[in-house]
Amino acid sequence: xxxxxxIDVAKGHEGDIAVTIVDTDVHPLPVSVDVLKSYAPAEWVxxxxxxxxxxTPVPHFYDTPDSYKTMSLRLDAxxxxxxxxxSDPDFAAKxxxxxxGVSIAMLEPMxxxxxxxxxxxxxxxYNDWLADVWLDRHNAHGRWRGSVSVSAQxxxxxxxxxxxxxxxxxxxxxxxxxxxxxxxxxxxxxxPLYEAAARNGLPVAxxxxxxxxFELIPLYPVGNPAHWHDFFASWPLLYVSHLxxxxxxxxxxxxxxxxxxxxxxxxTWAMPVMSRMxxxxxxxxxxxxxxxxxxxxxxxxxxxxxxxxxxDTDTVGFRAYLEMMDLGENLMFSTDYPHxxxxxxxxxxxxFPADQRERIMRGNATALYGLPATVxxxxxxx
Amino acid sequence: MxxxxxxxxxxxxxxxxxxxxxxxxxxxxxxxxxIPDVEQQWYQAPGGDYRQDLYGEHYPGxxxxxxxxxxxxxxxxxxxxxxxxxxxxxxxxxxxxxxNTQICAAVNDWLLDRWLEPDxxxxxxxxxxxxxxxxxxxxxxxxxxxxxxxxxxxxxxxxSREPYGKPVFEPIWEAAAAHGLPVAVHxxxxxxxxxxxxxxxxxxxxxxxxxxxxxxxxxxxxxxxVEGVFGRHPDLKFVFADGGYDILTPLMWRLDTFWLSMRxxxxxxxxxxxxxxxxxxxxxWSAFDGPMQAGDMRRWLDFTAKSDLLMYGxxxxxxxxxxxxxxxxxxxxLDEAQRDNVFWRNASxxxxxxxxx
Numbered sequence: 182x183x184x185x186x187x188i189d190v191a192k193g194h195e196g197d198i199a200v201t202i203v204d205t206d207v208h209p210l211p212v213s214v215d216v217l218k219s220y221a222p223a224e225w226v227x228x229x230x231x232x233x234x235x236x237t238p239v240p241h242f243y244d245t246p247d248s249y250k251t252m253s254l255r256l257d258a259x260x261x262x263x264x265x266x267x268s269d270p271d272f273a274a275k276x277x278x279x280x281x282g283v284s285i286a287m288l289e290p291m292x293x294x295x296x297x298x299x300x301x302x303x304x305x306x307y308n309d310w311l312a313d314v315w316l317d318r319h320n321a322h323g324r325w326r327g328s329v330s331v332s333a334q335x336x337x338x339x340x341x342x343x344x345x346x347x348x349x350x351x352x353x354x355x356x357x358x359x360x361x362x363x364x365x366x367x368x369x370x371x372x373p374l375y376e377a378a379a380r381n382g383l384p385v386a387x388x389x390x391x392x393x394x395f396e397l398i399p400l401y402p403v404g405n406p407a408h409w410h411d412f413f414a415s416w417p418l419l420y421v422s423h424l425x426x427x428x429x430x431x432x433x434x435x436x437x438x439x440x441x442x443x444x445x446x447x448x449t450w451a452m453p454v455m456s457r458m459x460x461x462x463x464x465x466x467x468x469x470x471x472x473x474x475x476x477x478x479x480x481x482x483x484x485x486x487x488x489x490x491x492x493d494t495d496t497v498g499f500r501a502y503l504e505m506m507d508l509g510e511n512l513m514f515s516t517d518y519p520h521x522x523x524x525x526x527x528x529x530x531x532x533f534p535a536d537q538r539e540r541i542m543r544g545n546a547t548a549l550y551g552l553p554a555t556v557x558x559x560x561x562x563x
Numbered sequence: 564m565x566x567x568x569x570x571x572x573x574x575x576x577x578x579x580x581x582x583x584x585x586x587x588x589x590x591x592x593x594x595x596x597x598i599p600d601v602e603q604q605w606y607q608a609p610g611g612d613y614r615q616d617l618y619g620e621h622y623p624g625x626x627x628x629x630x631x632x633x634x635x636x637x638x639x640x641x642x643x644x645x646x647x648x649x650x651x652x653x654x655x656x657x658x659x660x661x662x663n664t665q666i667c668a669a670v671n672d673w674l675l676d677r678w679l680e681p682d683x684x685x686x687x688x689x690x691x692x693x694x695x696x697x698x699x700x701x702x703x704x705x706x707x708x709x710x711x712x713x714x715x716x717x718x719x720x721x722x723s724r725e726p727y728g729k730p731v732f733e734p735i736w737e738a739a740a741a742h743g744l745p746v747a748v749h750x751x752x753x754x755x756x757x758x759x760x761x762x763x764x765x766x767x768x769x770x771x772x773x774x775x776x777x778x779x780x781x782x783x784x785x786x787x788x789v790e791g792v793f794g795r796h797p798d799l800k801f802v803f804a805d806g807g808y809d810i811l812t813p814l815m816w817r818l819d820t821f822w823l824s825m826r827x828x829x830x831x832x833x834x835x836x837x838x839x840x841x842x843x844x845x846x847x848w849s850a851f852d853g854p855m856q857a858g859d860m861r862r863w864l865d866f867t868a869k870s871d872l873l874m875y876g877x878x879x880x881x882x883x884x885x886x887x888x889x890x891x892x893x894x895x896x897l898d899e900a901q902r903d904n905v906f907w908r909n910a911s912x913x914x915x916x917x918x919x920x
Contacts, residue, residue, distance in 0.1 A: 245824075246824045246825065246827065246828070359763075361763065361764075363759060363763070363764035363765070364763070364764055365761065365763035365764050365765075365766075365767070366763065367767065368767065399762045399763070400758050400759065400762075401726070401758070401762060401779075401782050402722075402757075402758045402759060402760050402761060402762065402776075402779045402782075403721065403722065403723045403724075403725075403726050403727075403758070403779050403782050403783060404723055404724050404725035404726045404729070404758070404782070405726070406726055406728070406782065406785060406786050406789065407729070407786075407789075407790070408789055408825065408828055408829055409825065409828070410785075410789050410818070410821055410822070410825040410828065410829060410832075411726075411728070411782070411785035411786050411788070411789040411790075411818070413817075413821060414781075414785050414814055414817045414818040414821065415781055415782050415785055415814070417810075417813070417814065417817065418762045418778055418779075418781065418782075418810075418814075419762035419763060421762070421775065421778065421810075422761035422762040422763035422764075422775055423763050425761070425766075425771055425774050425775055426761070426763060426766070426767065426771060429766075429767070429768050429770055429771040429774070430767050430768065430771065447813060447814075447817055449812070449813035449816065450810050450813040450814065452854065452855055453809030453810050453813070453852070453853075453854075454809075454810070455855060456809065456853055456854060456855045457774055457809060457851045457852070458774055459855075460850065460851045460853070461770045461773055461774045461851060462770065464850075464882075464883065465608075465769065465770045465773070467609070468608075468609050468768060468769050468770050469768060469770055477855065490817075490820060490821075491820075492813070492816035492817055492819070492820050493816075493819070493820040494816045494819065494820075498866070501862070502812070502866060505854065505856075505859050505862060505863065506855075507855070522821075522824075
């Protein structure tokens, strides 16, 4: 059996290197459910994991190709010493930071629970685990950044959770599911969370979570497709719905410092949606006295989109589309490591217009998250 | 501006003079049933769904002579509208699907009685409204009326509790294709048993509703492709009459991107999903669709060859209606052939309408 050399990240570095690539969508997993349980309040363990051995993510109603085998993960990202892809921070550092060349990576764990209190406790448990394992014990290089996972069902508790982590050196954003059981993001329901996030300078990111139980699957207005293919191609319309709600329901007017990051939901739709909102707003301003600016201005100021999965269309045409779209200030590169539809930095960079590349690969994320210009090099990294 | 002639207006909503007028066309057994009005209670535009100057003694768009004058005569010296496709609304996906089927039949009989048969100018064409929640009734209604020379398409609501690619609907599409009738999907009037109109739940404002609702067509389109409906029915055409072609390119790219990975789940999708568009899909013009910069219109349309898919439609008498001159102004960057496609040729080929002598 071959043994792959593990990086001893604690043992030093060979000086600092410039930050060139920020990856805004990376998924860590606990190495085992027992490890996760050790961070949970004792009285919740049997409630959140009632069989004693169920793990998240649980099987999906909309399954990606061969998901029984792959769990939607890159097979080559499985750590050599066992465990799921994304469960070994040091191997992930070798594969994503050293080999793929990512300077800083934003970690976004995925987890769900059905009832509000359980969701809050589970998210809180993930935060303690992430802070200890990824952001402390395996972060001597300082290149992992974390997300404060919060419950969308319990915004007051979510706000307190944000306060609990505010000031942590490596917690860089808040993470909330977009599968909000029929409550659009602009609803005042979320105001306590937005206030806390904005007050502490933490952007609110959203990323798809599990697709079981059924109540977490967004109810598509004209009914749900049968297959992952048409389900996932339509998924951006969930983000469009939330974005229109944020703008038309005045969330950015109520929270001028709120920043929202739409992760893994496409971004080439942003231009037509901004234009569509502008046209409606111009025609119906009397219905929207609380929306003081043109909708597209709110999007440019308050919203960021991550790039993976890049649409696999003709490269030259794609670049021309992005030039026309002119949202180079609002896009942030992401890989989705270690998931199956990973975009590598070398594949991605060529698809952006030359004058947007630096901003998309690095600049927009460093500005949004307040990231440093240099980081410690890993052994062997130039 | 050079004259743009001729024009086919593919999206006109004629209305009953008053909401209760429909009862005259219903069978006696249904005349005392409760039927929603056309304008939607939950998502009605403040001030009314229709252009304010068109409200009067009767409903906007309810007098054939007035509509003719507005569509055909008052369009400015540069334009000449030759035909208008009438696509009346029904009253929503009401729970009693058998009643809804009767409402569709009543709308069709009214359209023939009030609009198409008295029209000696031969410029109006009509729609066979059917109720997809009653597939047998819908097929029977198509068979009843398909031979009428002035009925040129089948009409169904955007609203549905299942996307139109699902097998339950296939007999309806099969009947339409067999008669060479395109299927027009349009946001319906009335009130039905529907899901919330956005993916995130109910919209809290009318503009929030109006901005999002047209985009739901994409789920119908994606399922028609992925379930293999277009593959099995090469003659089937769908018209998405509320526009929404602004998100066509991004979302078709996304559907294409994952096609190869999904071949084992849906092997009958034997080509890139976007390759189904030219043979099967058309859009009606919408005032909400377009690039951020007016000067980008041409290259924006060139993505996904949208000028081959787009047909001018005024949406008269809706508040958001676009006159031909407004549309022509938006399209001024296009070359003559592309403008001709949008204003005339795409619709002429789809509906088999020839230039009159």
